[in-house]
Amino acid sequence: MGYKAPRGTRDILPQEASRWHILEEKFKELCYIYDFAEIRTPIFEETELFVRSVGEESDVVKKEMYAFKDRGGRELALRPEGTAGVVRAYLEHGMHNITQPVKIFYYGPMFRYDRPQAGRQRQFYQMGIEVFGTKEPSADVEVIKFTAEFFFKLGFKNLKLHINSVGCPQCRPSYQEDLKEFAREKLSSLCPDCQKRALLNPLRLLDCKTESCRNLMNDSPQIDGYFCNSCREHFSEVLKLLKVLNVSYYVDPRLVRGLDYYTNTAFEFISENIGAQGSLGGGGRYDNLVESCGGPPVPGVGMAVGVERIVLAMEKEEFSLGKNEPEGVFLAIDGHDFREEGLIMLYSMREKGLRAEIDYLNRSLKGQMKFAHRSGFRYVIILGREEKLKNEVKLRDMLKGEQLELSYEEALIFLIAERGHTFFRGMSPCSEKNN
Ligand code: HAM
Numbered sequence: 135m136g137y138k139a140p141r142g143t144r145d146i147l148p149q150e151a152s153r154w155h156i157l158e159e160k161f162k163e164l165c166y167i168y169d170f171a172e173i174r175t176p177i178f179e180e181t182e183l184f185v186r187s188v189g190e191e192s193d194v195v196k197k198e199m200y201a202f203k204d205r206g207g208r209e210l211a212l213r214p215e216g217t218a219g220v221v222r223a224y225l226e227h228g229m230h231n232i233t234q235p236v237k238i239f240y241y242g243p244m245f246r247y248d249r250p251q252a253g254r255q256r257q258f259y260q261m262g263i264e265v266f267g268t269k270e271p272s273a274d275v276e277v278i279k280f281t282a283e284f285f286f287k288l289g290f291k292n293l294k295l296h297i298n299s300v301g302c303p304q305c306r307p308s309y310q311e312d313l314k315e316f317a318r319e320k321l322s323s324l325c326p327d328c329q330k331r332a333l334l335n336p337l338r339l340l341d342c343k344t345e346s347c348r349n350l351m352n353d354s355p356q357i358d359g360y361f362c363n364s365c366r367e368h369f370s371e372v373l374k375l376l377k378v379l380n381v382s383y384y385v386d387p388r389l390v391r392g393l394d395y396y397t398n399t400a401f402e403f404i405s406e407n408i409g410a411q412g413s414l415g416g417g418g419r420y421d422n423l424v425e426s427c428g429g430p431p432v433p434g435v436g437m438a439v440g441v442e443r444i445v446l447a448m449e450k451e452e453f454s455l456g457k458n459e460p461e462g463v464f465l466a467i468d469g470h471d472f473r474e475e476g477l478i479m480l481y482s483m484r485e486k487g488l489r490a491e492i493d494y495l496n497r498s499l500k501g502q503m504k505f506a507h508r509s510g511f512r513y514v515i516i517l518g519r520e521e522k523l524k525n526e527v528k529l530r531d532m533l534k535g536e537q538l539e540l541s542y543e544e545a546l547i548f549l550i551a552e553r554g555h556t557f558f559r560g561m562s563p564c565s566e567k568n569n
Pocket of ligand 1 (some may be wrong): 217253261262419435438
């Protein structure tokens with residue numbers, strides 16, 4: 135075999151795709167209910183946009199960006215996340231001049247050049263939402279409640295919501311100074327990355343995955359001792375509203391997130407079942423991001439979830455994204471003489487919206503039955519000489535092993551009715567014809 139998918143990427147195979155569809159549908163359904171409208175932005179943007187928004191000193195920009203020059207010499211990068219592109223589009227299309235808040239959702243592939251492992255890929259899919267134009271704590275809660283509800287609808291019962299406030303440019307600097315000071319005493323024992331972080335981006339010290347660094351930073355100062363009044367009030371209001379809405383949370387003073395644009399609220403939904411990459415989704419408030427991308431001071435809050443990680447966690451927790459229940463009908467033709475009649479039936483079933491298929495490889499009747507079973511068809515219609523003489527077809531329920539003889543028209547009516555009754559799993563309406 136010559137070619138393989140590039141390291142850190144994955145094919146979503148046809149048998150997996152239906153799970154993804156369920157996830158996508160649930161997400162879009164919730165977006166509709168919560169009144170978020172879709173935006174689709176390019177997969178690449180000017181590199182500078184990500185440097186300015188995600189942060190020059192963040193790992194995402196410094197180490198993980200797929201940045202390149204195009205043939206015209208433009209500095210571009212594959213998007214490592216969705217928020218920056220959405221902010222760019224919000225400004226470019228003057229959405230700050232329309233009625234606020236503007237509520238937007240998006241879905242698509244993101245790219246980060248990181249070391250691949252379970253739950254971490256170089257191309258991965260995110261679904262995200264953003265709310266622009268309100269500083270209200272209820273908007274933070276809207277985003278968090280949406281995320282909690284999304285996971286609940288998928289069947290997750292044991293995710294933990296970690297929440298923190300990362301302060302604002304008024305109160306954060308003095309915390310960063312103290313953190314720097316704390317780290318200075320331990321500098322030689324920290325990993326090389328943290329030695330740099332201590333100088334350039336001390337908040338990131340709390341985010342290091344190295345065990346020894348985590349231990350060393352264990353009793354570092356905590357940000358809640360540094361909040362200005364406005365950050366304290368905002369955070370306590372967010373927590374109060376979460377309680378009112380019965381969203382349980384864990385205040386994690388070390389949660390800082392990997393992107394530098396956050397102010398105030400930061401949160402993650404964590405699964406304990408998929409190892410190190412346990413964050414299934416996260417987000418927070420970014421009140422200075424729009425301005426730092428060249429716009430007016432418009433506050434924002436949002437989140438994104440990682441589709442691959444959700445699918446992985448669902449597999450680990452052993453609940454499926456909807457079972458692949460057999461459905462639809464396979465038309466098995468016993469003998470060449472009925473080929474044309476069979477095709478007419480096939481297309482008439484499809485016209486009625488039924489999932490319908492036929493054999494393309496001249497299989498025997500037995501072979502066709504096997505194929506129908508393997509391909510997940512609930513019913514098989516058999517058309518052969520014996521049936522033709524009686525002007526009938528056989529309709530076989532592959533799940534129950536029951537079989538009826540009836541006219542094709544009756545079979546069609548049955549199949550259409552059956553599709554409308556998802557809970558109906560028997561063939562009793564025509565039971566007098568049961569074999
Ligand atoms: P993030 O925490 O960097 O936030 O990514 C959100 C989610 O994307 C993560 O929780 C994870 O599930 C998934 N994810 C991230 N990196 C990878 C990877 N290498 N492989 C697989 N999945 C991954 C953001 O991207 C922010 N833009 C979220 C946001 C929106 N904040 C405000 N608005």
